[in-house]
Amino acid sequence: MRASRLVSLLLLLQTRGRMTAHQLAEELEVSVRTIYRDVESLHEAGIPLYGDAGPAGGYQLLAGYRTRLTGLSANEAEAMFLAALPGPAAELGLGSVMAAAQLKVKAALPPELADRSGRIQERFLLDAPGWYDDGDTSPFLPAVAEAVWNQRRIRVLYRRWTEPTEVERTLAPYGIVLKTGKWYTVAESAGRTNTYRVNQILELTALEDDDSCFERPEDFDLTAYWARQVAEFRTRLIQGDALIRLSPAGRQRLAEVMAADVVKAVEATAEDDHERAGWVKATVPIESLTHAHGQFLALGAEVEVLAPEPLRERIAETAAGLAKMYGF
Known part of the structure; x- marks a missing residue:
């Protein structure tokens, strides 16, 4: 710990130039007395470090004492x-x-x-989670990451959607993926490679016995695996198409409330609607009647579903219910 702090002290001075003992102590979260001892240790190690007293004083390295990293543009x-x-x-x-x-x-x-x-x-700041989601709270994430790095199996109590909802699994985790603020681990269990949501791990035990180590397959490519999973997931989601009529305002708002594949489908299939000036007709993919019902309602009167008929009926029923609720 102290060796790491000495290196950090040296690098702070190398990066920022002159710093007082109080500034160093605050940066390294130690006492000023500890900084004095650390500076003395650096002196004894032959580091060309000196200090000046007074209001404008502080510690700094002799000019030219720095390690240059070459090869970076x-x-x-x-x-x-x-x-x-x-x-x-x-x-x-x-x-x-x-x-x-x-x-x-x-x-x-x-x-x-x-x-x-x-x-x-x-x-520049990269903020991974979505607007309406702060991401996962995953207390076992560091333990999973350590298992990935050290190639050691873990035993978990995992919560899933199907019955029984809580199951025990022994996992050999190959990697970790962060997707829209949510953490996943790709792991082998009982000869099969699957994806597990880290925040659905209810209990975790790091295995320490001789059989707990595993060999990661040499041909396993985490990036390629994840790309296949995403593609398969999107394919499974699409259950049909809907024919819609969209206003100019609705078309502008489309990207705010619809998935990218819906936006692309509108751009690819949009045709002028001869019944309503400025409106277009388009065919878009839908996941399910329930999901599409909620998505299209978000556009209000700027979209009309023409087909399939069951979806049109659902939206009509909702609109009638809203009109009755508000006294129309």
């Missing part, structure tokens, strides 16, 4: 800092590790690249 340095996600890293238990790694890299960059990477952090 400006765009590469910017991309590296843009790709770092502090929220997900913290959820994985790697928040402090990521911060330390960024500090080390920034300290090693030439000044012009360090300035550019700093601007990236100041001006």
